[in-house]
Amino acid sequence: ARMGHNSPNLLWKITLNFTDLHVSKSLFSLLLPSPHFSVCVRAQMGDRKVDQNGPMRVLVTGGTGLVGRAIEHVVKEEGGAREGEEWIFLSSKDANLMDMGETRAVFQKHQPTHIIHLAAMVGGLFKNMRANLDFWRNNIYINDNVLQAAHEVDAVRVVSCLSTCIFPDKTTYPIDETMIHNGPPHESNYGYAYAKRMIDVHNRAYHQKHGRCYTAVIPTNVFGPHDNFNIEDGHVLPGLIHKAYIAQKEGSPLVVWGSGTPRRQFIYSLDLARLFLWVLREYHEVDPIILSVGEEDEVSIKEAAEAVVEALGFKGQVTYDTTKSDGQFKKTASNAKLLQHHPNFTFTPFKQALKQTCDWFVANYDNARK
């Protein structure tokens, strides 16, 4: 295992047989100061000898969504894929991951060595509020099926996708990775939140029982091309972009739901995709990692609306419908862990990323999900 965490100058390469794993775990706890540092060791498990030096076969569930498309872009257009690697982008047409049989079948078919697990039932504030039970049940099934199927095909890595909206509602700020389970999530999306939190519980349990290095990332609010721009069900930025586009066409005011005062950290989908690839290749902890711009880049919904107006050249009136729910007031997350591991990463400036997204939406209006 390569440990860049506490001792950046040390490079340990240790190959263990499965039977050595328990002895070696206590060795690691002697070497490492943090008792909660779950290190992933390379181990040969079961019948399948997974050669970590061989090319990866990566299965991306939810491959046609906002983040999946961004990863596909990075892999295919930005040289994100390495020689000999195979990248497969799954959509719900290929398999209904809520069904164990279909999940197993698609994993058996592709025999992935690595999985980026993005598939989920997702939605914006208002959709969540209507259907917490469904969000909980469907996501629990998807996640359990994917992790178990991955384990069964002996995949070495699964990187799942959580979200900062799953953190405790009553909390100190900034939120960090250690705080996920420290209290109930916001009432508006408790179903989704608890289901996503369970991924972290599953990861720890798979590590404890089988030594698996399955982990998760925690992005803040993601935006970009290929998002769901549906006004009722989409997230805040695509919702605003779509509304502003229509308002512009019809010469009507842009009505922003809520007061505009809640604050968010927005991360561009392409930045997230680049970071996902780094996590897949270089991040070896079972504990999750927040992927976000810094706290100082948090903006209010009002500022985001104004940036959308600017990007689309909208000249009409902007009003705020305060009868609509605001959702959580803030969810300020710390990206200190990311910066510690990956100090040189540069985020796309917000206005630039927003402009690119708006341009994409206008150019692809007919095909965009709305």
Added chain:
Amino acid sequence: FIGETEPMRVLVTGGSGLVGKAIEHVVKQEGGCLEGEQWTFLSSKEANLVDLQQTRAVFEKYRPTHVIHLAAKVGGLYLHMKENLHFLRDNLRINDNVLQTSHERGVTKVVSCLSSCIFPDKTTYPIDESMIHNGPPHDSNFGYSHAKRMIDIQNRGYFAQHGRRYTAVIPTNVYGPYDNFNFENGHVLSALMHKTYAAKKEGTPLQVWGSGTPRRQFIYSLDVARLFLWVLREYDEIDPIILSVGEEEELPIKDAVEMIADALDFKGQIVFDTSKSDGQMKKTASNAKLRRYLPDFTFTPLSEGIKKTCDWFVNNYDIART
């Protein structure tokens, strides 16, 4: 909803376990069953509730109007520590299968069974019903704990989306006849009873795992059963309710060991193996909510409950789960 004007048809999942058998006793021997009611006690032999099809089939067969949901993958401290993944996954499936099938078939009420071991580890005491999700559970059984906590989430979801009045109870440490008395996998009191019995037979010392200092509130299975029936009939909230003796009844494992030795008339040496894990030091739960509803409920005194359980164990050694 069905079942509101017709007599109840109650399905008890996990009906052959510690609590299931106690409910059966109360229903059949103590007049717990009302005129015209039908009570079915399921065991895993009849249906594997981890499997959705089998769950649906057994609900189709018995067409319950009410469900007491006790079935779970359970065990004592040492089994949990080894099997968090298994306990997490299987219990999530069992609970979803039972609750969703109940909903699909229009079951009026489901009373599920949580446990005080699922509460946050770092907490103030006493623990009460509002605190379930306030922090991570103890590390020793995180898989089981998270899965059980989710029952409460599901109950809230079924109510918000479908108006279902599904709820849950939270007992502290339950003990009684028909428990799992296995040394390795059983809960503390049952395992100790078996060990004491064996030590007495073999003339060896009684080896208690851990220091004996952790504190617990023990509740006799028949008391849990009587309270379960009250919850099924009278308790209307979606939020769960703790079923326990009071905080003042909490005592160290050591004291319970002495009661067991008395009950089994064990005269040998008692040794505490402190190399074995103690688990949580305490999980003191408040029964204030229960007392508001049932100020006059009388719990079986611990020494009496232990004596009855030990007598049952000695008389039923051959059929007891060991």
